[in-house]
Amino acid sequence: MAEARIDKWLWAARIFKTRTIAAEACKKGRVSINGSFIKASRMIKVGDVIQVKKSPITYSFKVLQTIERRVGAKLVPEVMENVTTPDQYELLEMSKISGFIDRARGTGRPTKKDRRSIEEFTAPEFMSDFDFDSIDEDDE
Secondary structure (H helix, E strand, C coil): CCEEEHHHHHHHCCCCCCHHHHHHHHHCCCEEECCEECCCCCEEECCCEEEEEECCEEEEEEECCCCCCCCCHHHHHHHEEECCCHHHHHHHHHHHHCCCCCCCCCCCCCCHHHHHHHHHHHCCHHHHHCCHHHCCHHHC
């Protein structure tokens, strides 16, 4: 097979969980080839480099084989090569570290773990050692 639809390939290469999600990503401008945004029906060929924006980073994949049928996870390296730059992974790591500060709107209340992380981050160090009971009322 010399060519394949981009939405089918993204699904078959396990970049997206469903073909519908892959088609929506194309429609919303999250998938591009050589910097130009594409439609879900765009045909790709071996050697194309595809950029996929999954917030907060942009992944880059080189097409090694055009397929339209989903393959097992062990066969994915034969289908594509991940050529994402290391600085994108640094960006991902930074967002994981500071993730509880910039909560996305609509994600709901913080979990207990998030709340503890926020409290640990915002609590000043000197307040934990301070004894409020030792303040004399006569000093006022």
